[in-house]
Amino acid sequence: MFEVNWTHDKGWGRPLICPIHNLSLHPSAKVFHYAQELFEGLKAFRGVDGNIRIFRPDMNMKRMRASAERINLPDFDGNELLECLKKLIQIDADWVPPYGSGASLYIRPTYIGTEPALGVHSSKDAMLYIICGPVGPYFPTGAMKPVSLLADPRFVRAWPGGVGDKKLGVNYGPQLAVQQLAEKMGHQQVLWLFGDDHQLTEVGAMNVFVYLVNDRGERELVTPPLQSGLILPGVTRLSLIQLAQQWSEFKITERAINMQEIRQLVKEKRLLEMFGAGTACSVCPIGRIHYKNEDIIVPGLPEQESLQLRLYKTLQDIQYGIVPHDWSVII
CATH class of the missing domain: 3.20.10.10 (D-amino Acid Aminotransferase, subunit A, domain 2)
Structure with missing residues (x-):
């Protein structure tokens, strides 16, 4: 997974790609009480030529920043996050399903308010992370079934x-x-x-x-x-x-x-x-x-x-x- 933290006093910290792990959050974290949370969804595809591709990720970055603005989480550089996302997929390349399988790698960027304090105001701490996992057709009936x-x-x-x-x-x-x-x-x-x-x-x-x-x-x-x-x-x-x-x-x-x-x-x-x-x-x-x-x-x-x-x-x-x-x- 990819993760990076933000604080009101220090701004963005050092981005990190590490083994996926559980999060440790205080019970009063803003995300639990005031729904200060957003996410995105995109996919990586193993092409007919063996290369891995992601589809229009700049659009996801633009929408993610718009979502962050609406719930008053701090802004970030979409291009920088996209480069981090690419690096994560490179490391996890073996998890991208083969061409012809009908499957792909689902990518879930998530952004949450983590300040451990009750009170309806914007979080002074935040965490942005990305997890991935291989997926098949969305419905059990299969692709292109009514x-x-x-x-x-x-x-x-x-x-x-x-x-x-x-x-x-x-x-x-x-x-x-x-x-x-x-x-x-x-x-x-x-x-x-x-x-x-x-x-x-x-x-x-x-x-x-x-x-x-x-x-x-x-x-x-x-x-x-x-x-x-x-x-x-x-x-x-x-x-x-x-x-x-x-x-x-x-x-x-x-x-x-x-x-x-x-x-x-x-x-x-x-x-x-x-x-x-x-x-x-x-x-x-x-x-x-x-x-x-x-x-x-x-x-x-x-x-x-x-x-x-x-x-x-x-x-x-x-x-x-x-x-x-x-x-x-x-x-």
Whole structure:
């Protein structure tokens, strides 16, 4: 693991890469009582050429610093942390799964307030660390298998002006009971809705995309816009938008879309595909939505026409070095 400590009096200490170990923290540490904590998630891939690559890590550093600013943890140099991360992966290179295994090395930078003092104020001590571990497909069903979602408007993930657009642990704890409810009902994830009109926001820990035929007869890829405090600016989300923009075969729109429109699209047979997107799953097809005691079946396109499959394969080709791209940083 990598670790480095910060104190109000001395600033950043000496960074260290060492064997992974338990942390020793005082029971009154800020992280335990006031949720002064954030994290990031990215992956390292063993390419077809044997080289190890990480995908757009500069985006993770930018988002991590934005999260730190929001909960008032001290700023850091994202480029320096990225160099430390690269060194850690070099040392742990044997843990990066081989090409063709469908697996990768998950990387979890974490940043916590550690000052041993009660009282609602910013921590005067902090610790930034990185741990890694090999992972396979996010869902037990495997990659690119459609998932079922629970869309229950009683529960809200985030709100405008809040911190839903930051990668904070406090965003995820309140999701767990709803996620368990979804699993008990036979669903893999929660489709988070917002507002009186039940707008789509995120799928579990993923951004959401809707591929449809609009009322002008055009094919259109829709994803909810990044509103302050409501939706996480996903690295995969941005990458898929930018890839799709290069193809220019359909319209790409960032706009609000609600459950009434989804139901109407299904009724009129204008819904083509829906999928989630995130670091953990890459691209994840959506096959069913349970909403207001109704199962909405999401159709899919044949393999040769499928946009979600095309995006998934294109992203995989970049991440595994099959297609050279400046998004993939060789370690």
